[in-house]
Amino acid sequence: MVKALLLENVHSLGRETLEKAGVEVTTLKGALDEDELIAALDGVEMLGIRSKTQVTARVLDNAPSLTTIGAFCIGTNQIDLAHAATNGVAVFNAPFSNTRSVVELAIAEIIALTRRLTEKDKALHGGVWDKSADGAHEVRGRTLGIVGYGNIGTQLSVVAEALGLRVVFYDTAEKLALGNATRMSSLDDLLDVADIVTLHVDGRAGNAGMFGAAQFERMKPGAIFLNLSRGFLVDYATLRERILAGTVAGAAVDVFPVEPKSAGEAFDSELRDLPNVILTPHVGGSTEEAQQDIGLFVSAKLRDYVTVGATGLSVNVPPLILDRPREGAYRIAHLHRNVPGVLAGVNQTLSAVGVNVESQVLGTSGELGYVVTDIGGPLPGSAVQALEDMDPTIRVRVLDQAVLPAG
The missing domain is CATH 3.30.70.260 (ACT domain)
Structure with missing residues (x-):
């Protein structure tokens, strides 16, 4: 019987889809470190992970039974894709399934930060009636700068325009502007005009540290900043300085350079306890709707690869869309x-x-x-x-x- 290992609270529909196909499935709530993962993969053909588990070259070299990996999320930078391919392991992800959930979180945070709802909420919970319009603005008419115009960035662009935001974007690749969005020729040009800056770039190694002191210095005074993409993109120590200095009016951060492997573990960051800062535990795509869609989508890809050989939308091997062979x-x-x-x-x-x-x-x-x-x-x-x-x-x-x- 084909064996599968699903980690990090993959949605139950993922397990059900594989079990209906006759797969023996083991599930674990948290991530595993390198040695733990090697031991757990003995005899396993299918591996399902989310963002925390690192599938390194060493893991792949010590998992000869492994045939396919499913990243039940958008990003795949936690997997050594090239080494997986040379070991004959096909990798699949969910490039579209949680897009709407991330976009809705970004919109909610943009409105909350622009209205300074975080501070109003904290004051009222502390028993202080702080009724004032100081520092609170409508989002209508403000300029949203989207860095990274992929699946999430483009949908955010459309939704933001519907709210009356002016949208500018920057992407290293040539991308067609949707609606009335304006493509900027450089990141600096975007930072010069954006009242709100939000990052939606991928996790390739070359993007590490892309947003640091020079970029925060370039931002408009009083702009707000969001990062819902990758923790290692941003110099958070500099962001802290800018928030305390008041040059950055607020921030929302969903991703961190180092994140706990399991729910309930201790967390620390230099961004804790800052005014008008929203911190969320990497939940951009964590809605019930998104997780259901991801569970179904990725598990079906794993099933179809093992049973039929189909590789459509694989991120590391040539994509072939195949039906079952004839009887x-x-x-x-x-x-x-x-x-x-x-x-x-x-x-x-x-x-x-x-x-x-x-x-x-x-x-x-x-x-x-x-x-x-x-x-x-x-x-x-x-x-x-x-x-x-x-x-x-x-x-x-x-x-x-x-x-x-x-x-």
């Missing part, structure tokens, strides 16, 4: 280095043992190739070994018990 047919999935002659080598190996090819699909992406072949009957074990022995081969998987005993 009575068998399927061979061959992940390999993208060099000339692999397809011919696969077909020669099958021909040599008298196996007829019924259909075949090849996809390539960068240094990788992935060919899926449907054959008319079971495959001799010697042919499987011959495919595995091909120099460019990374991993061969034979689905539906298509292998005859050797000899």
